[in-house]
Amino acid sequence: MRNHIIKKVALGIAVIVTSVFARAELTIEITQGSDNPTSIAIVPFKSPVGLPEDVAAIVSADLQRSGQFDPIPRKNMLALPQSASEVFYRDWRALGGEYLVIGGIENVGGNYQVWYELYDVLNQRQIDRDRATASPKDLRGLAHFVSDKVYEKITGIRGAFSTKIAYVEVQRDKSNPKNATYRLVRADADGAREQSILESKHPLLSPRWSPDGKKIAYVSFETSRPAVFIQDIFSGQRQQMTNFQGLNGAPSWSPDGKQLAFVLSKDGNPEIYTMDIATKRYSRITNHFAIDTEPSWSGDGKSIIFTSNRGGQPQIYQVTLASGRVERLTFYGDYNARSSLSPDGKTMVMVHREDGVFHIAAQNVETGDMRILTETHLDESPSIAPNGAMLLYATQHNGKGILAAVSLDAGVKFRLPSQEGDVREPAWSPFLQ
Amino acid sequence: MKMLKQGFGLIIFTAVLAGCSSTQTTEAPEPAPADTGAGSMGADSGSVVDEPTEPEVQLDTVFYFDFDQAILRPDARIALAGHAAELKSSPRSVRLEGHADERGSREYNMALGERRANAVRDFLVLQGVDASLIETISYGEEQPLALGMSESSWSQNRRVELK
Numbered sequence: 001m002r003n004h005i006i007k008k009v010a011l012g013i014a015v016i017v018t019s020v021f022a023r024a025e026l027t028i029e030i031t032q033g034s035d036n037p038t039s040i041a042i043v044p045f046k047s048p049v050g051l052p053e054d055v056a057a058i059v060s061a062d063l064q065r066s067g068q069f070d071p072i073p074r075k076n077m078l079a080l081p082q083s084a085s086e087v088f089y090r091d092w093r094a095l096g097g098e099y100l101v102i103g104g105i106e107n108v109g110g111n112y113q114v115w116y117e118l119y120d121v122l123n124q125r126q127i128d129r130d131r132a133t134a135s136p137k138d139l140r141g142l143a144h145f146v147s148d149k150v151y152e153k154i155t156g157i158r159g160a161f162s163t164k165i166a167y168v169e170v171q172r173d174k175s176n177p178k179n180a181t182y183r184l185v186r187a188d189a190d191g192a193r194e195q196s197i198l199e200s201k202h203p204l205l206s207p208r209w210s211p212d213g214k215k216i217a218y219v220s221f222e223t224s225r226p227a228v229f230i231q232d233i234f235s236g237q238r239q240q241m242t243n244f245q246g247l248n249g250a251p252s253w254s255p256d257g258k259q260l261a262f263v264l265s266k267d268g269n270p271e272i273y274t275m276d277i278a279t280k281r282y283s284r285i286t287n288h289f290a291i292d293t294e295p296s297w298s299g300d301g302k303s304i305i306f307t308s309n310r311g312g313q314p315q316i317y318q319v320t321l322a323s324g325r326v327e328r329l330t331f332y333g334d335y336n337a338r339s340s341l342s343p344d345g346k347t348m349v350m351v352h353r354e355d356g357v358f359h360i361a362a363q364n365v366e367t368g369d370m371r372i373l374t375e376t377h378l379d380e381s382p383s384i385a386p387n388g389a390m391l392l393y394a395t396q397h398n399g400k401g402i403l404a405a406v407s408l409d410a411g412v413k414f415r416l417p418s419q420e421g422d423v424r425e426p427a428w429s430p431f432l433q
Numbered sequence: 434m435k436m437l438k439q440g441f442g443l444i445i446f447t448a449v450l451a452g453c454s455s456t457q458t459t460e461a462p463e464p465a466p467a468d469t470g471a472g473s474m475g476a477d478s479g480s481v482v483d484e485p486t487e488p489e490v491q492l493d494t495v496f497y498f499d500f501d502q503a504i505l506r507p508d509a510r511i512a513l514a515g516h517a518a519e520l521k522s523s524p525r526s527v528r529l530e531g532h533a534d535e536r537g538s539r540e541y542n543m544a545l546g547e548r549r550a551n552a553v554r555d556f557l558v559l560q561g562v563d564a565s566l567i568e569t570i571s572y573g574e575e576q577p578l579a580l581g582m583s584e585s586s587w588s589q590n591r592r593v594e595l596k
Contacts, residue, residue: 013584071561172580174580177576177577177578177579177580178578197435203572203573203575203576205539205543205575206539206540206572221575224570225570226543226571236463246547246569247543247547249540249543250540250543251494263540263544265544265547268551270544270547290546291544291548293540293541293543293544294538294540294541307538307540307541309501309541312500313441314537314541317539334500335537337537337538337541338538338539338540338541347547351537351538353537358536358537377582378536378582380534380537380539381538381539396582399582423560424539425539
């Protein structure tokens with residue numbers, strides 16, 4: 001009895017594990033940049049003829065999207081150096097450039113090798129250089145590699161341009177809103193190279209990356225009621241983790257990747273549970289007649305923050321796993337939900353209602369001060385980048401569900417609208433190998 | 434403030450109970466009478482038109498809720514009392530699907546939808562319906578009836594559907 005093993009359920013044609021590249025990529029629209037961005041020039045890279053990607057343009061877009069940089073437009077450049085000997089600092093000082101990046105792509109034994117050099121224009125010296133190799137399919141990955149290195153060298157913060165995002169895309173039949181196609185999608189952090197990893201006629205929600213970035217946990221309604229699944233991103237292999245009466249939802253990985261927390265209402269009431277993934281043994285963590293849901297682990301794995309309406313409205317609480325002690329964390333506003341902690345544990349982000357409008361807010365964990373980060377409406381599902389610089393969230397724009405991003409200091413904002421369907425529930429991956 | 438709200442909820446709940454016990458005896462519609470053969474006569478066209486047919490009482494099967502609430506409204510209780518009477522006289526399995534509007538967080542709305550479905554189930558059981566006949570499921574905000582970013586759409590989506 002104590003060993004609650006769930007039998008593997010044969011999954012028919014209810015869902016299709018897919019690995020095709022989809023048509024509608026997300027395109028970025030920057031809505032607010034930093035007040036004082038760093039001026040940087042990314043010179044077009046020396047490349048073989050017919051290269052399918054403009055690597056320097058990708059680097060430039062990455063840095064611009066961070067909000068910390070203001071790339072100098074190509075048409076303003078006075079020279080296009082392709083080696084150290086061609087770099088003349090006065091060309092870049094004249095444009096107000098603070099940093100300069102040059103580089104090139106070479107075909108090495110069927111693979112592409114990228115090299116770059118980063119110059120400090122004001123101090124007139126080279127401050128970084130590196131190179132990397134990737135398969136011909138991964139030119140964008142090489143570009144993101146350069147972006148990560150340049151960003152870290154200048155800001156001191158590890159770049160997250162090489163990370164991925166997952167989200168749910170929904171195509172809804174306008175004449176019959178209940179008739180919809182759901183896709184679980186994986187894409188680069190800039191929205192490019194989107195790839196559908198699961199397609200279903202039944203709701204898909206709450207995708208969460210495993211800490212090693214190799215799996216995604218999510219909720220699917222394909223068995224006619226909600227169940228938590230884990231899917232290997234690369235093999236497509238999936239495993240049903242829960243099959244209980246009532247709610248089976250809101251999965252969250254423990255920091256060591258060995259456990260899932262989720263919500264079950266099998267005993268009549270939504271409660272937080274944890275499950276050992278290998279053995280499927282589970283234990284109940286909360287015990288209250290109110291709604292307890294949306295668990296999210298603390299970085300040390302010793303506690304879980306969650307949403308509960310035990311005080312009358314949804315607020316954020318924390319339960320210490322060893323003692324079971326529950327403590328309320330939010331006191332500002334009458335609706336706080338779906339919280340998670342930044343990688344340094346200093347900031348907690350959440351959905352927050354202010355004057356009837358739903359925004360994303362950040363609370364300083366130490367002081368309890370709360371700050372509203374977004375100006376959009378119907379905001380939900382905040383997911384913080386692994387470097388803690390920005391978060392992605394879901395919102396509405398022109399009557400469609402879109403993804404948007406905001407920096408944790410609220411200084412930088414951009415949108416990632418999809419050309420087709422509604423996109424929602426972004427999940428930012430951890431750093432990937 | 435919180436105490437007041439809870440107190441208010443209790444008053445409503447009490448009113449619900451009082452309301453339904455009276456509706457049950459006075460207003461609960463009888464199960465539809467068995468077909469007395471009008472259908473077969475229908476094959477012979479003409480004569481049916483003059484036949485005074487009793488209009489079948491259609492009970493609401495969708496019940497609406499206030500934002501972040503799972504308390505049954507008075508009109509829903511009247512209709513549900515009717516369903517309870519039907520289900521007691523001719524038992525069948527029913528499925529209660531709880532839904533929420535799109536505002537707020539998705540998994541919280543999933544729990545809210547379940548709360549709403551449970552509120553309907555509990556009402557039916559209190560009226561004497563066999564609990565084993567009732568299945569509940571929540572779709573949260575995943576299956577809106579109305580698309581649109583206004584209260585007129587949202588209010589249609591905060592619902593339980595009896596099927």
